[in-house]
Amino acid sequence: MTFGVVMLVHAEFDRAEQVIRHWVGGGCPVVVHVDSNVDVDAYGGFARSLADLETVQFCQRFRCEWGMWGLVEATQAASEMMLRNFPEVSHVFLASGSCLPLRPVSELRAFLSNRPKTDFIESATTADVPWTVGGLDRERFTLRFPFSWKSRRKLFDRYVRLQQVLRVKRRIPAGLVPHMGSQWWCLTRHTLGAILNDPKRRTYDRYFRRVWIPDESYFQTLARLHAKRIQSRSLTLSKFDFQGKPHIFYNDHAEILRRSECFVARKIWPNAGLLYRVFPRQPDSQLTDAKPNTGKVDRIFGRALERRTRGRPGLYMQSRFPNVARANGITAVPFSVMQGFDCLFPNFEKWLSGQTGAQVHGHIYAKDKAHFAGDAPIFSGALSDSAVLRDYNAAGFLTNLVWNARDTHQCIMFGPDDTQSIRWLLAHDTNARVWVITGAWSIPLFLSGKPAGKVRAEAARLQRIEHKLLKVLRAPDAHARIQICTLADFLENPRAILQEVVDEIAGHKAKEVSTLPEMADLTGLAEFLQELKNQGMHPFLTGDILADAEKRPPPTSEPKSYVVGHK
Amino acid sequence: MIGDAWLNYRMRWKRRRLLLRIWRKRKQLKCVADKTSQIAPNAILAFSTVRNEMLRLPHFLEYYRKLGVAHFLFVDNASDDGTAEYLAAQPDVSVWVADASYKLSRFGMDWLGWLQWQFGHGHWCLTVDADELLVYPYCDSRDLHALTRHLDEQSIPAFGAVMLDMYPKGPTISASYKAGDDPISVIPWFDSHGYRHKRHAVFDNHWIQGGVRDRMFFSEQPDRAPTLNKTPLVKWHWRNVYVTSTHHMLPRRLNRVFDWPEQDLLTGALLHTKFLPDIGIRSSEELDRKQHFENSALYGQYYEQLMTGPDLWTDASVMYMGWQQLETLGLMSQGSWS
Known part of the structure; x- marks a missing residue:
């Protein structure tokens, strides 16, 4: 045997x-x-x-x-x-x-x-x-294949196509499965x-x-x-x-x-x-x-x-350069983009990283240079802070940043004064979490102490840019997680929105927000905005800020009831 | 559609012009050692133009012999340190000398083109400079024969690699290196990230820029920064030509070393040992010769900076640990090769 x-x-x-x-x-x-x-x-x-x-x-x-x-x-x-x-x-x-x-x-x-x-x-x-592989399974048995696939590929393909069009079918001998x-x-x-x-x-x-x-x-x-x-x-x-x-x-x-x-x-x-x-x-x-x-x-x-x-989502390399619109995720992992928060809260970045453990950068798309977390000149993986290098391929800069530091959640500050060419990516990447407080750009202008007449042109410019961003974010094919609220709405209840931000970033590890970051002194903002309107420049993105907004009891008063595990 | 056809047509003529140019320049080559009769039908060949490379060549030859290169074809461009004699004495090296202008020969590509046209057809041809060491997935256990066989089976005619500039910790001119050593042990650092990718509109390839030279010397003019994508390993056909260095090729399909739209193709990396301690001397020489790339004037400042031997190292630099590391970092990919 x-x-x-x-x-x-x-x-x-x-x-x-x-x-x-x-x-x-x-x-x-x-x-x-x-x-x-x-x-x-x-x-x-x-x-x-x-x-x-x-x-x-x-x-x-x-x-x-x-x-x-x-x-x-x-x-x-x-x-x-x-x-x-x-x-x-x-x-x-x-x-x-x-x-x-x-x-x-x-x-x-x-x-x-x-x-x-x-x-x-x-x-x-x-x-x-x-x-x-290749789509021919049942048809292997019902068509004829006289031509070699390896050496006479064209003939092979055409003959298959011809039989499909003519709907030729062979009879399988009786008894065979x-x-x-x-x-x-x-x-x-x-x-x-x-x-x-x-x-x-x-x-x-x-x-x-x-x-x-x-x-x-x-x-x-x-x-x-x-x-x-x-x-x-x-x-x-x-x-x-x-x-x-x-x-x-x-x-x-x-x-x-x-x-x-x-x-x-x-x-x-x-x-x-x-x-x-x-x-x-x-x-x-x-x-x-x-x-x-x-x-x-x-x-x-x-x-x-x-x-x-x-492929590996979010990685751009010589052997993988996807067509972005069809790719499986433009960036590698979720990241957050926040517009307007740092105008309201001077120490927002520090507060957010304390609350969530995420890596919080400044304005990495600022005109002068990329403001990385801790003002480092070079970020993980030798990403340089040079604005020229960054703007040369702005979207690539972001995908690189997220890929390099994919083990921690990355947050970046954004604003209408920054390089805007990543707008499309922000709106379409399913990994992007975008938070916008519209009209928050008015706060630095107000705080500068200059009269409304002087900053009118600047305000109009920022508003125009932000409006464009909002249009992209609100497009029907924008797949990012996007939260937009006006400055007025935000001031109604900052705690609720900040809690949402923290939940989103820290996930199941999120805690209830105990202390709110310190807000800039907004006394007189309403008058300032009214003055802008009087000059003919309607800051429509800020929402309706009431004259007594700043006088109302600070919104830190009552934490909203917070249901654990509402996510 | 029509635009495509027109571009294809123009590129075909460009390729023919380059072939003609290669043929015209063949007389600039003088053969010093011709051992090409050794070349067996399936041999893997290496082509290189060198100038004063005695420091790197001993290790270079040993490295590529181990990877399975059967025969080397060198063009020596007016070396005065004995490079040509050293090469001629090797058993598996054929040597030609050319004293004409390096720049006018398209940085050696016209000369190599003529050798490739004569000897390359039907072989897998590796075209690398003396300061480039090819690494690819599994290069520690599988030689180039295994790699090219895999590519053959997948009907892939060209293999792409990204150039990684290796540098030491501390000033570039103070490291110590002697001929024959592994240069990577002296300059093991590289930039692991910060590479930009674009599609090249004309050649249809992946245009990569970035890395340490971009970060240190070209931050004001990123569009002039060195190109890092290369196609060093090609199943040669006599119709093929390299256009600029080994960055672009014609016919254009050979430039598609990445898969569209989103699949991983097998790729490698070229460890670039430019920043060995001789960088200072070489830079001043380059500055005198004005032989480098389209815009020699632009590169003047760059070479002046290099002559001072700057420290390229930062906290974010990464030490080279092997191909697995490059694979994890996403600088190359093993594709479907496991």
Whole structure:
């Protein structure tokens, strides 16, 4: 009782020879198929190098092209030879030249002889499992594919399109239910013999000859007709990328391959000397019955797949420069932008960082320079405070800042006097939390002590700029979290709004706001604004500030009832 | 549509003009050591123009041999420190000398273009300066053959890398380095962030600027700051040409080393060892030769600053720890290669 190995080889003959010697050394007969594209000299040399092994045989050669029928023909021929010439074989294991046994042959033999009637072949119905890459799953079986996808791509695509337009459909031979799965299987003599000697084999072969990638469906479908017990999994560890191309294993994968306890892995990088030295591992009595466990391998390659198809949000780099409008998040993590707060509260930044633990910057878009937290000249990751550098690519500056310091929540102060070119980003980035107290720009003007007539032009300019920002923020496609209130509304109840700000930034760690920041002295603001109006400049963004606003009891009086966990 | 077709048409002619120019300038090259008969069909080739690089070359050759470069093709531009003789004595190096103007040869690209046209076709060609060390994901365990095979399988003809300026802590001219050492152990610091990205309107590539030179010397004129995106590794076809250094290529599809719109492509980085202690001497030489880039006058001030050996280090500088670090920082990506 043993198992035999059918091996399909087309290149890297040195490594193939090495692996064949492993199999034979473990007592397994091997039937080798060499692609007919390989030239005579290379084939002759390879055959000669194995001439000393009696249980290695070479079968008739076919032209094997990826996705075409030749691969199945080759497998059929080699399998027939195996069953005919090696009657002691109970299971047949299909492998390629770049497969490497990870565990000793004796362990695989023990595993198979404990399961004498089980076929190991990954086989899923196309109706239930949408596995395939490229959109052709059911259609693999209902269209004709006479042209090679690799070498005659245009013709392939056009012919598929033509059949789709004409709604041509092939009839699947009666009794067959299309199944698909990994090309690498291990079948029992019974099942394989039944497939190869099926009275309707000519019908099936004719049908599968024009199916796309028949090597992933021929045996997978027919095994369902004949097998007594199918374990739908492959004993060969192989991983595929998002385009359906196999990942290659290198020296640095030695550890995860060892821990996977799989019997065979592919594809192995031919120059991975370390892998070919350490595998197959020595027999180990404690691990003889170890079950293959691919969890770790799956995780590593799954992460690569995820990143390849989704990218890292908020990161702009040479290999990832998304179309911003379609990207998954413009910046990396949530951040806050506050307009007007620092006009009202001179020490707002310090207060906010004390309340929330966030990193609170000043006006990083100020005209003179970027005012980073603590007035540092260079922010984390060597971001310079130069205004010229910043404005050269203002949006990039912000995405960089947020990415660099993505472990803490970043808050920035903003105002109508700053560089405005990030407006669009602020409105559209789902990570942005934008708070605006409209008309707060009037406070520094008022505090400057200059008469309304002198600051009229400046006030009009700031109001115009802020109005533009509000228009962008209020656009229907603005996806940021945006809170806008007028100065008058804010003064009605600053505590409620500041509490919201703190909740939003600190999340579940937020506490009830105990002390409010100290507010600038606004006595006389209402008169100042009225004076502006008298000059013909209506500060409509401030809201209606009552003359006695500043005289009312300070809004610190009654904290609003605060429901814990209202979020 | 029409604009695109017109641009394509113009770019095709630009490429042909450059090829013609390369062909005309071929006579400026004089062969000193021709070992190109060694080149095997799948060999990876390295191309480089050098001038007085005895300090860097021993490590450079050792580094790239280890990565699997089979043959080096050098153009020596009037060195007087024995560079040409040293290179000619190496077993796997072919050397040409050219005494004509570096600037007029498009910074060596005309000369290298002729060598690439003759020997590069069908090979993966690495075009790097002597002060550039290529790193890429898994470069400590997988050589360039593994990398190029992966790219071949994905049908990707070019590999992009961002230049990272490495610098020491303390004044640049006071570090001590002797030929053959690993330069990164002497100048291990770099700027981990602060790189700007744009799409180049004409060449359709990713235009990256930033890093330490931008921060120190070009904060007033960011548009003049050095370009950092490069395409150093290309599956060569005789039709290909480099346009400016290895930043831009024609045909333009080779510049698409990033995926549109939002997927990670495999990329690497070039560790730029410009700021070894010889920077002061080299800068004063450059200043005299006036051979650098389109706007030599603009660069005058820059070289004067470099001659004084300024300290480029700040608190925010990061020490190089290996490719994994660059991957985590997001300066390069392993794409689908795991």
